[in-house]
Amino acid sequence: MQLYAIGINHQTAPLEVREKVAFRTDTLEQALRDLVDHRPVTEAAILSTCNRTEVYCNTDQPDEAVRWLAGYHRLTTAALEPYLYQLPREQAVKHAFRVASGLDSMVVGEPQILGQFKEAVRSAQKAGTLGVLLHKLFQRTFRVAKEVRSRTDIGANSVSMAAAAVRLALRIFPSIGEQAVLFIGAGEMIDLCAAHFSAHRPRRMTVANRTLDRAASLAARLKCQAITLNELPEYLAQHDIVVTCTASPLPLLGKGLVERAVRARKHRPMFMVDLAVPRDVEPEVGELDDVFLYTVDDLAEIVQEGMDARRGAVAQAEAIIDTNVVSFMEWLGARQMVPMIRALRDQAERQRRHELERALKALARGEDPARVVEALSRALTNKLLHAPSHALSHASPEDRERLLELIHRLYQVRHPQ
Structure with a gap:
């Protein structure tokens, strides 16, 4: 078995592809069990965010994991492969370290990815698909991410997705303080966006969510109104800014619904930021006049601001990661010797028991x-030394020096000069 990281991200695949292979949180554990139960995969964990879907697995047939990923989402492997990466062994280790440290994010240095990675591991633990290899990998991954955060300024001067959404809004409206803002969803990303927008004191804010309780909890902190998703057709036209990020598998805001809202607004501009993957807003909405629709990929240019100031921190982080990759691969190499060590000990134990039985008789x-x-001691000595003695006695001239060096390393015996 080998370690592999298989997936797509914002660098290899556009949003319309990423949303097709995204996993819902409530189906993740069953998906993991399906992968491990029906494929030559002994361990697996899935990281699925707005910018990436990645399968970390222990297998010697990574193509089977690729076929499973495509089939699970009702895609052909041919449709998925142009956007896919398959990273074996140390490449997979380095990738995991970089992802958790924020080096592979659209927002370089952003801290949310570490929490998302930990949640992915918790799901794998609940599904029972973590073994020794992945458990060790992820524990080391989290330790590396913490070291990068504490020893570098990787998070300094970064522009978050939430901050980028505010900056985009200010390109459309002279002041957010004069606008009404609608937040759809009540998860971590909406919470962050709400904090950034509320700092500009909008004229009015509303939180919409599938369950009213979660919407009410966030609305209470923002001191604003909470509604359910079913009430969106009634309230949409009353808002100038819409920020949405839910886990819905289907769009919540279709072209027809937004078109009616624009007419009701008498064509006053509406700014919409869709941070969900799969998308909450139908792409056709962006074709409407007076609607300014942005997705996570559209925010890429803004979130890269401040990157120049962080280049030194990135170089430091890469050095930390490279050192830890070497250390992890040493552990993995030693781990692969365990079966041979066990076989050696089993053989020695069989010989010991055999000679002990003879002695007792x-x-x-x-x-x-x-x-x-x-007699017991002589027999044990002869049996334990038979194999190396035989190898030395029958070694070819070209093998002798190598065998002598190995004997020295194994038994700490110097070749007499």
């Missing part, structure tokens, strides 16, 4: 204990 017959112990 000799004692039972009344033989001299001193002679029995002497």
Whole structure:
């Protein structure tokens, strides 16, 4: 078995592809069990965010994991492969370290990805699909991410997605303080966006969510109104800014619904930011006059601001990661020797038991204990040294020096000069 990281991200695939392979949180555990139960995969974890879907697995047939990923989302492997990366062994280790440290994010240095990674591991633990290899990998991954955060300024001067949404809004409206803002969803990303927008004191804010309780909790902190998703047709036209990020598998805001809202607004501009993957807003909405629709990919240019100031921190982080990759691969190499070590010990134990039984029988017959112990020790010595002695005696001229060096390393015996 081998370690592999298989997936797509914002660098390899456009949003319309990423949303097709995104996993819903409530189906993730069953998906993991399906992968491990029906494929030659012994361990697996899935990281699925707005910018990436990645499968970390222990397998010697990564193509089977690719076929499963495509099939699970009712895609052909041919449709998925142009956007896919398959990273084996140390490449997979380095990738995991970079992702958790925020180096592979659209917002370089953003902290949310580490929490998302930890949540992915918790899902794998609940599904029972983590083994020794992935458990060790992820524990080291989190430790590396913490070291990068504490020893570098990777998070300094970064522009978050939430801050980028505010900056885009200010390109459309001279002041957010004069606008009404609608937040759709009540998760971490909406919470962050709400904090950034509320700092500009909008004229009015509303939180919409599938369950009213979660919407009410966020609305209470913002001191604003909470509604359900079913009420969106009634309230949409009353808002100038719409920020949405839910886990809905289908769009919540279709072209017809937004078109009616624009007419009701008498064509006053409406600014919409869709941070969900899959998208909450139908792409055709962006074709409407007076609607300014942005997705996570559209925010890429803004979130890169401040990157120049962080280049030194990125170089430091890469050095930390490279050192830890070497250390992890050393552990993995040692781990792969465990079966051979176990086989050696099993063989030695069989020889020990055999000679012990002979000695006990000799004692039972009344033989001299001193002679029995002497015979036991000689027999064990001969058996343990037979294989290396035979190898040395029958070594070809070209193998002798190598064997002598190995004997020295194994038994700490110097070749007599």
